[in-house]
Amino acid sequence: MAERAPIARSPISPAPPVTVEYGWEISARRTSADLRIMDCTPLVKILVRASIDGGVARALEVPFGRAACDERGVLVVGSGPGEWLLLAPPGAGTETVRRVEEVRDREIVSILDVTHGRALVRISGEEAVDLLAKVCGIDFSDEVTPDGTAFRSSVAKLTTDVVRDDQDGVRSYLLHCERSFGQYLFDSLHDAGDEFGIEIEGFAGSKALSQPG
Amino acid sequence: MRSATVQTRMPMRLGPQPGEVIDRHRPFTFTWNGERYPAFAGDTIISALAASGERVFSRSFKYHRPRGLLTASFLDPGCVVQVNDEPNVRGSHRRVEPGMIVSAQNAWPSLRFDAKSVNRFLGRFLPPGFYYKTFIKPQRLWPAYEKVLQRFAAGGRTFPDSPHGYYDKRYAHPDIVVAGGGPAGMAAAVAAAEAGARVILVEEEYELGGHLRWGSEDELGALRELRDEVARTPGIEVLTNSVVNGRYDGNWVAILQRNLPHVEERLIKARAKVLVVAPGLIERPYVFRGNDLPGVILSTAARRLINLFAVKPGERAVVLTANADGDAAVADLERAGVEVARVEDARRGGDIIGARGRNGVRMVECGDGSRVECDLLVTATGWTAPTSLLNMAGDRPVYNPTAARFFPSRPSDDVLATGGISGDGSLDELLAHARATGQEAARRALKVGSALRAGVPRRVDVEEPPDMPPIEIPELPVVEHPELFQGRTDGIVDFSEDISSKDIVAAAKEGYDSVELMKRYTTATMGPTQGKLETVNAVAILARATGKTIEETGTTVWRPPYAPITLGALAGRNFEPVRYSPMQPWHERHGANPMVAGAWIRPEHYGDPESEARNVRENVGLIDVTPLGKLDLRGPDVPKLLNLLYVNQWNTLEVGKVRYGVMCAEDGVVLDDGVTGRLGPEHYLMTTTTSGAATVWEWIESWLQTEHPDWQVHVTPVTDAYASINIAGPKSRELLLRVAGDVDLSPEAFPYMNVRTGTVAGVEGCFMWRIGFTGELSYEVHVPAAYGLYVWEKLMDRGADLGVKPFGIQAQRILRLEKGHLIVGQDTDGLTGAYSAGLSWAIKLYKEDFIGKPELSWQSECDNSFQLVGLQPHDGSVVPPEASQIVEGENEIAGRITSSCMSPTLGRSICLGFVAPHLAEPGTSVTVLLPNGERTTARVMEYLAHFDPKGERQRG
Secondary structure (H helix, E strand, O other): OOOOOOOEEOOOOOOOOEEEEOOEEEEOOOOOOOOEEEEOOOOEEEEEEOOOOOHHHHHHOOOOOEEEEOOOOOEEEEEEOOEEEEEEOOOOHHHHHHHHHHHOOOOOOEEEEOOOOEEEEEEEOOOHHHHHHOOOOOOOOOOOOOOOEEEEEEEOOEEEEEEEOOEOOEOEEEEEEEHHHHHHHHHHHHHHHHHHOOEEEOOOHHHHOOOOO | OHHHHHHHOOOOEOOOOOOOOOEEEEEEEEEEOOEEEEEEEOOEHHHHHHHOOOOOOEEOOOOOOEEOOOOOOOOOOOOEEEEOOEEEEEOOOOEOOOOOEEEEOOOOEOOOOEHHHHHHHHHHHOOOOHHHHHOOOOHHHHHHHHHHHHHHOOOOOOOOOOOOOOEEEEEEOOOEEEEOOOHHHHHHHHHHHHOOOOEEEEOOOOOOOHHHHHOOHHHHHHHHHHHHHHHHOOOEEEEOOEEEEEEEHHHEEEEEEEOOOOOOEEEEEEEOOEEEEOOOOEEOOOEOEOOOOOOEEEHHHHHHHHHHHOEOOOOEEEEEEOOHHHHHHHHHHHHOOOEEEEEEEHHHOOOEEEEEOOOOOOEEEEOOOOEEEOOEEEEEOOEEOOOHHHHHOOOOOEEEOOOOEEEOOOOOOOEEEOHHHOOOOOHHHHHHHHHHHHHHHHHHHHHHHHHHHHOOOOOOOOOOOOOOOOOOOOOOOOOOOOOOOEOOOOOEEEOOOOEEHHHHHHHHHOOOOOHHHHHHHHOOOOOOOOOOOOHHHHHHHHHHHHOOOHHHHOOOOOOOOOOOOOHHHHHOOOOOOOEOOOOHHHHHHOOOEEEEEOOEEEEEEOOOHHHHHHHHHHOOEEEEOOOOEEEEEEOOOHHHHHHHHEOOOOOOOOOOEEEEEEEEOOOOEEEEEEEEEEEEOOEEEEEEOOOOHHHHHHHHHHHHHHOOOOOOOEEEEOHHHEEEEEEEOOOHHHHHHHHEOOOOOOOOOOOOOEEEEEEEOOEEEEEEEOOOOOOOOEEEEEEEHHHHHHHHHHHHHHOHHHOOEEOOHHHHHHHHHHHOOOOOOOOOOOOOEOOOOOOHHHOOOOOOOOOOHHHHHHHHHOOOOOEEEEEEEOOOOOOOOOOOEEEEOOOEEEEEEEEEEEEOOOOEEEEEEEEOHHHOOOOOEEEEEOOOOOEEEEEEOOOOOOOOOOOOOOOO
């Protein structure tokens, strides 16, 4: 009997019904709720470290504190000074790494696939602001944190990277943390969103990342 | 029909009132002290009881005097009740609900016959400071005193088994917080929002409106207009049944929000650019004999009862009035059918000498000596300006004798005041002042906002509002008011604490003549009302007692909280991040006993740790070591970094090799240890202790960024990126062979202290380390974390015939102690140098430099530090508990046990411990003092390892 392909699992228990797609065990749940939470851990996550003014920085074009979707649908997040997190659809890891490799010059560049090291959650809906206001001290108004803002802060007392990544004009946030805290972060956000009627939506590659604009 | 039935049971309920807040179409019943009472939706607990003719709602704090309604508001000190299992509920504020079970507090056996009311006859023996003076000596009797005093302590009952409610917090970043939703607050909020500011408008009551709610037709009309304006103006978030509880530095404003649909109470942490304080004025009581009798109420209480709740406050009234509100109360009373038997007008010399009655007013002695029989005495003698929030911003209120109240003195840039707290005047004048204040607040807030946004790097461009000139805020007039604080007789000043005017005078005579000392000595103003009813009277009485003016006496400093707040609201949600390994679901399914290790939840054991340890020695075991710290190091200068961090040598480490390293701080104290493997020419993977992972990362970054920013090194924490599984035991190679696809595991190709990259159970990109903590042949496999559970299950499945079993932390600790491996933090402490820890073999002082070298160079020449040694008790059945002292002579400390256990492999107890240098020679017998006082002896061993000291098993 042929050996089955290994199954990848998120740190966040999938809400039933559960299926396997992209090699990951994921929730197949769908919802039409206004406020939704989705475990996006299966997205490819590439951490790039390079100088702030080298070839990689110029090619990625996204400064620290901002996030933007490139022409191939990769969300480039300026996650720190000289540090970028690239979020890509499942299976696009090798291609994403290759593209960064191509633009490096003589500088020291680190390219790490941290897909397995980070938990990633998306909250979508206009009331996402009210939810986040219960767990994070940052001002989520449009003036201070417009679409495309990226920052690191305490969310439910956990160091978390937050990216505002609106989808089709609807407010949406990606939150990621160290993988081992994933279930805790998810549970904390779900609890905070309970009063706003938050519902779980299973991972869908097409909804996990914004389409290139 | 049902409505009519209920109505007949509410003899004091009036017909419909223009501004009433009750819904007569929604009657229901609730329970008060075991009896059912009717109510309407919108009633407070007390208004419903008052409608049924009840007048006594509690017993007073100290003397257990009967207390009734005084303010008919949140502050009402005599209306604090128990609701279901919730103590200390403000009965004049909390809306009554169907089926609610309400009972009186602070009374035994019943409210009507309170045995503790004997205290009132002992009043002369309970002066201020009674507790301090009486119970301070002899100290040994305090436990007995405490038991007695607890029985007399005021307050409701708590029930430990009650489920705790849902409390949480919320952060907010408005431009402006307006504290107070009366007419001035509403007008200020609207004006600010119209000027472009985002506003949070906070009102303590359930509806906006302040005093307009119980006002005339004209005032009700103005209220409707203001409410409409608030509703239709975008940018205003209205929070009712909420209170601004404190103002802190940087305009950090704490707002308590009560009784939300999903939340019991919520603490909002608002970072306001400008705070507008508009709480209105609070009517203060008058001090005279009998002023705390049920039936003695404030004019605003009478008007609230009549106009909001349609409750007739009494049948026959005497009114003492000194202002227009008192006059309006007279009109309301007459309209409600109350016989107003006498109006004492203080503006024309009228006064009240005292009130008499047992459980309520029966007769009032007026200023001219005449006596009037009545069941209601209404007073309107002046106002308190609640300047608390302004105090918290640094303001010191100043007394104005014309208005007979305190006023704010010091304007600030980020806190403004409006409404009655700032002055008097007509409604139009107040609204004009409030609107100008709101506009000015918006101007200041938007200016601050622009400055803040300018400091945010690379933000998107937004159009900044033009810089506007300051808005001129008109002065409010100050209306003359008689200075009425205390009449010709003594009475209660602080209704919460049962402090009388006599108590304040006595305190002054005892030398507590400053207002702050008087406050602390008598506890006046320190009860739940926090001075809002009693401060001005207390200050005035103290001033008279000391011969000073009120201005000279000054007022107390008001601090947060403005209103009582529950511990639940302060605590909020319990956020306690926890970390789980990818294999956690398997551990849970297989009965692992969870152990908290920092934020990690780890399997302590699976039921029998000694059996788990034996299986590792005999077969093969798996342990989840995911929490082990892992740092990815890249760059040409990594060897320089390793040489700096570790005390040993790193220049010669080849690709595929692993080396153990010891990290010390500058003082030579052991900071961390672990192995580092070289995965590629410029690529290394460092492991750290579980607890040291974050510290080591920060330590490395600190050295790189401050001392060697020129080094070409990238350090990235990857602890969570890999699930780590240690496969340990003589059959570990055989097990790994079954799942490792592309790596030659033979001892020759993959010897001890080597690392390989390859495929495990079909998962690519795994690291396999031939290292071990257990002393057995073992492999540590680092698997991309999402596949951790998959690989673990594969190993368990494929190794079933090899006897593979999981083992937990407890078994691992047994095994490592048998092997004599130290644990940094357990076998070392914050003072343990590397030489003491038996690590001299690793320290290479010939290296050019490394962290801790100067100190370690000095330590190498000294020979006086304790040494870590292996110890075996002579009686192998005795396991000295960890931290047992090693002693010499008359209990002179000569060391301590750091680790100990019963070894299942050796069948005897084994230990690691520190001993004084002269005791460190192998074979030396030392004395161990056990916690129970007994002594045992132990032998110093030749090696730290008790088992396989040559390491033949792990190198096999």
